Amino acid sequence: MKVMSSKRVFDVLFSLLGIMLLIPLFVLVSICIMIDSKGGVLYRQTRIGRNNAAFSLLKFRTMRIGADQAGELTIGLRDSRITPFGYFLRKYKIDELPQLFNILIGEMSFVGPRPEVSKYVNLYDVQQQRVLSVKPGITDWASITYINENQLLATSANPETFYIEQVIPDKIKQNLKYVDHHNFWIDMKIILLTLKNIMFNR
DSSP states (O other): OOOHHEEEEEEEHHHHHHHHHHHHHHHHHHHHHHHHSSOEEEEEEEOOOOGOOOEEOOOOOOOOTTTTGGOSSSOOOOOTOOOOHHHHHHTTTTOOOOOHHHHHTTTTTEEEOOOOOOOHHHHHOTGGGGGGSSSSEOHHHHHHHHTTTTHHEEEEHHHHHHIIIIIIIHHHHHHHHHSOOHHHHHHHHHHHHHHHHHHHHH
């Protein structure tokens, strides 16, 4: 019988606890999304996880239907594709909460490299592909550094080129730091710094 690691035990217990405690919020957010704009409550996007395995990452829908066809990146504070209520969800990272289900079923962890879409993963070199050796997470060192990523991209004349040539390599550099040096206490530090940034970096 396979014994779960302490990290997996933490993920299962706290994702389950979070889901149970947040059910009222999930219901309220779902109702607000349906009132705010046409479309479903959840947005599913194929991301690349551990060992290059694809999975459906869950988010509360914050954009109008079909908005992702105009590009993968969200630019600036007021991307016209984002719904009014979606802006609020993104500002406080509430749109990420459905990923508790991704954690519960074992596709993600609370802490780990943020999973990318295949379009960008296909650009990784052999060294960079080491970020796929661990389970992806809701937050990581790069998420703390780039909490205002949308605004940063808005300053570039070519946001996607800037993202590919500057942001992705720096994110991977930080993620590889995590791959090589991570433990329970580092995970706790990343979680606390992430919460601090969400609450106070506004």
